[in-house]
Amino acid sequence: MPEGRRVVITGLGAVSPVGIGADVFADAVRAGTGGTGPIESFDASAFPRANAGEVLDFDPADHLKRLDPARWGRSGLLAAAAARLAVADAGIDEEQLTAAGAGAVLGTTSGESAVVQALAEQWVADGLSAVDGELAGQTPASRIANAVSAELRLTGETQTIPTACSASNYALGYAYDLVRSGEADVMLAGGADAVNRLTHAGFYALGAMAEDVPRPFAADRSGIVTGEGGAVLVLETYEGATARGARIYAEVLGYAANCDAAHMVHPDATSIAACITAAHRAAGVDPEQIDYICAHGTGTPTNDTTEVAAARAVFGDRIPPISSIKSMLGHTMGAASGFGAIACCKALEQDFLPPTAHVEVPDPALGDGVDCVPGTGRPARLDIVQNHGFAFGGNNVITILGRVS
Amino acid sequence: MTTVTAVRARPAAPVEPLYITGAGVITAAGDGLAALAEHLGGGGASPSAPVGDDAADYPGRPVRAVRDFDVKARLGRKGTKYLDRLTSFGLVACKELLEADPGDAAPDRTGVVLATNTGSVSTHSTLLYDTLTMEKPYLVNPGRFPNTVMNSTSGQIAIRNGLRGLNATVAGGQSASLLAFRHARLALTLGRADRLLVGGVEELSAPAAWAWHRTGVLREGAALGEGAAVFTVQRERPTGPVLAELLACEVRFTPDPRSYADGLADAVTRALGRSGVTAADIAAVSLGAGHHRGLGRVEERGLRRALGGALPAEVIRVADTLGETYSASGALQLAALLARRPAGGDLGLVTSVGRDGNAAAMVVRRPS
Numbered sequence: 001m002p003e004g005r006r007v008v009i010t011g012l013g014a015v016s017p018v019g020i021g022a023d024v025f026a027d028a029v030r031a032g033t034g035g036t037g038p039i040e041s042f043d044a045s046a047f048p049r050a051n052a053g054e055v056l057d058f059d060p061a062d063h064l065k066r067l068d069p070a071r072w073g074r075s076g077l078l079a080a081a082a083a084r085l086a087v088a089d090a091g092i093d094e095e096q097l098t099a100a101g102a103g104a105v106l107g108t109t110s111g112e113s114a115v116v117q118a119l120a121e122q123w124v125a126d127g128l129s130a131v132d133g134e135l136a137g138q139t140p141a142s143r144i145a146n147a148v149s150a151e152l153r154l155t156g157e158t159q160t161i162p163t164a165c166s167a168s169n170y171a172l173g174y175a176y177d178l179v180r181s182g183e184a185d186v187m188l189a190g191g192a193d194a195v196n197r198l199t200h201a202g203f204y205a206l207g208a209m210a211e212d213v214p215r216p217f218a219a220d221r222s223g224i225v226t227g228e229g230g231a232v233l234v235l236e237t238y239e240g241a242t243a244r245g246a247r248i249y250a251e252v253l254g255y256a257a258n259c260d261a262a263h264m265v266h267p268d269a270t271s272i273a274a275c276i277t278a279a280h281r282a283a284g285v286d287p288e289q290i291d292y293i294c295a296h297g298t299g300t301p302t303n304d305t306t307e308v309a310a311a312r313a314v315f316g317d318r319i320p321p322i323s324s325i326k327s328m329l330g331h332t333m334g335a336a337s338g339f340g341a342i343a344c345c346k347a348l349e350q351d352f353l354p355p356t357a358h359v360e361v362p363d364p365a366l367g368d369g370v371d372c373v374p375g376t377g378r379p380a381r382l383d384i385v386q387n388h389g390f391a392f393g394g395n396n397v398i399t400i401l402g403r404v405s
Numbered sequence: 406m407t408t409v410t411a412v413r414a415r416p417a418a419p420v421e422p423l424y425i426t427g428a429g430v431i432t433a434a435g436d437g438l439a440a441l442a443e444h445l446g447g448g449g450a451s452p453s454a455p456v457g458d459d460a461a462d463y464p465g466r467p468v469r470a471v472r473d474f475d476v477k478a479r480l481g482r483k484g485t486k487y488l489d490r491l492t493s494f495g496l497v498a499c500k501e502l503l504e505a506d507p508g509d510a511a512p513d514r515t516g517v518v519l520a521t522n523t524g525s526v527s528t529h530s531t532l533l534y535d536t537l538t539m540e541k542p543y544l545v546n547p548g549r550f551p552n553t554v555m556n557s558t559s560g561q562i563a564i565r566n567g568l569r570g571l572n573a574t575v576a577g578g579q580s581a582s583l584l585a586f587r588h589a590r591l592a593l594t595l596g597r598a599d600r601l602l603v604g605g606v607e608e609l610s611a612p613a614a615w616a617w618h619r620t621g622v623l624r625e626g627a628a629l630g631e632g633a634a635v636f637t638v639q640r641e642r643p644t645g646p647v648l649a650e651l652l653a654c655e656v657r658f659t660p661d662p663r664s665y666a667d668g669l670a671d672a673v674t675r676a677l678g679r680s681g682v683t684a685a686d687i688a689a690v691s692l693g694a695g696h697h698r699g700l701g702r703v704e705e706r707g708l709r710r711a712l713g714g715a716l717p718a719e720v721i722r723v724a725d726t727l728g729e730t731y732s733a734s735g736a737l738q739l740a741a742l743l744a745r746r747p748a749g750g751d752l753g754l755v756t757s758v759g760r761d762g763n764a765a766a767m768v769v770r771r772p773s
Contacts, residue, residue: 160575
């Protein structure tokens with residue numbers, strides 16, 4: 001891979017089920033605070049399981065200066081609000097963003113799912129001919145990245161990457177490539193999704209939904225709880241960040257993406273291991289340099305077993321601490337690995353290992369040497385961390401972040 | 406104009422050409438570039454009625470449906486039970502493409518970059534309808550649920566063809582396909598893959614047709630379309646024949662609708678500059694926005710601004726033949742440009758401008 005410019009992360013924006021703002025988010029994650037509870041965004045009374053990780057205190061008007069919330073879907077609004085927070089955290093103004101050719105790359109699983117759900121409700125009530133045209137115009141997933149660029153008046157590349165649950169990592173990787181190669185000097189990257197009826201029903205139908213709370217890596221884990229949120233990070237050149245005296249959370253050392261090409265929903269340990277190794281090679285690091293793995297960690301029996309097997313194939317018996325913040329947020333789908341990246345940045349900044357909440361007895365079947373940081377966060381000095389994102393369709397994307405000293 | 410100036414001031418390094426070696430095309434005109442060429446020359450496909458189980462539920466608007474499409478006949482019965490129309494088009498287009506142009510890149514260095522804005526509207530809306538009307542909404546069909554994610558088609562293409570390289574799905578409104586080419590161009594240039602299947606797919610359905618109809622963004626009488634165009638693209642010059650060289654693909658966002666023409670002009674200017682060609686070299690342009698109220702004029706105005714006043718000698722409007730194909734439009738515009746083989750020169754331009762602020766321009770060169 002050709003050498004390029006160094007790329008660093010200088011701003012974090014989190015609109016999450018455990019709080020709004022990167023510091024609030026980090027404090028909650030470190031404390032192992034759960035953010036899931038009874039669903040409020042749709043009538044879930046007909047479902048045997050009715051919990052989700054919703055952003056209950058999200059009012060778009062608190063954060064947005066330009067977008068009219070009535071004209072945008074929830075996913076786009078979550079993304080735009082997270083972008084506002086990330087830009088403020090980075091201390092970069094709109095003129096600087098314009099001059100840098102900044103754009104937005106946002107991942108998602110279900111796009112504007114709350115909008116599509118509202119349209120389906122109109123269809124059921126009054127027939128297809130009664131669907132609202134203004135609402136229909138809000139359905140494209142592309143409007144998630146558009147919301148960010150419209151809110152911040154960006155003129156750079158504006159791309160939504162709907163590669164399901166690894167989408168934020170994909171967006172981070174692509175944005176990193178844009179900055180590294182000189183196509184842009186600053187990019188906003190992350191992801192967004194909204195809790196919705198179809199995703200809830202689908203994961204239940206697949207037998208993948210937890211009875212109460214998600215317990216990744218626990219012996220008694222029973223699946224996921226769906227979640228939502230917007231996660232955005234500011235990426236820029238190391239040179240640019242140091243020139244403007246910016247705080248640097250982490251350097252993006254590299255990433256890798258591959259595809260299982262085997263099954264739509266079952267992960268593949270061999271393929272994930274290949275992705276981890278490719279990510280290490282791209283970042284120029286050896287396995288023993290990795291201090292922490294922010295796991296995909298959905299909490300389904302299959303995912304966690306497969307993920308640990310893949311890690312074991314690469315790391316042998318010295319698997320780094322590996323934890324899942326989905327234990328607290330729920331599975332925020334296309335935003336998940338964006339929140340993972342934010343957790344990694346805060347862990348590097350504040351010297352702690354993010355925990356896997358709700359775990360009392362780690363699953364012995366995962367084998368020896370698996371430290372899922374059960375319960376609450378632990379102090380630890382981290383230098384290089386890796387962030388996992390896997391998805392339906394067999395899409396694996398792994399990003400490697402490192403401390404800049 | 407200040408924002409345009411600011412973006413133009415950024416360095417725009419020349420790009421190395423990439424090589425388009427094959428095309429898999431499924432449209433209302435038939436399969437392949439030749440069928441498309443025939444219809445483009447013959448003044449457009451004749452209006453057709455909707456097809457499928459929901460054909461009676463469409464609004465009163467012309468459609469250009471892909472007719473007599475039998476996925477089981479094309480792919481065999483195995484694994485086709487839950488395939489929706491969108492993924493079926495994508496799979497068949499890629500099958501035709503890879504049979505004709507298998508290439509020699511390793512499977513783990515071969516990937517997919519596919520455009521979509523909504524995934525399969527028919528699958529999504531049908532399952533949503535089920536969850537809203539079934540007494541036990543959690544009994545929604547688990548075999549079809551994975552088809553609701555927007556990367557379902559690219560994932561299925563990878564599975565069926567054993568493509569283990571990067572597998573991206575890209576949304577960008579009307580410009581989605583050109584954003585996919587842009588994405589693929591960067592990935593290939595940086596060595597993230599050796600070969601990528603790049604393109605766009607759309608399917609027709611009654612819910613999607615009503616959504617178009619009710620938004621009111623299309624010109625009266627503008628037909629809705631569907632189909633797929635997928636291309637093999639690689640970095641190394643192949644030993645075999647080249648369909649076209651892919652030069653620069655530039656995209657940008659314009660927050661203010663009053664400046665959309667400027668946004669496109671900027672994308673075109675950058676694409677020409679990075680391709681090392683001038684406006685006078687462009688023999689043909691394949692336009693994308695003609696079916697959208699107001700946007701067709703914006704596209705031509707932006708183009709004239711970038712090209713110094715006049716449009717190229719040949720102007721191709723593939724939507725007149727295939728209908729509005731949204732996220733697939735850029736890929737089908739490229740297919741039309743390659744099918745048409747303009748007489749005035751080797752260099753062609755594909756442009757796109759969306760109501761959402763995205764604009765894109767791509768330069769291709771046919772072998773002499």
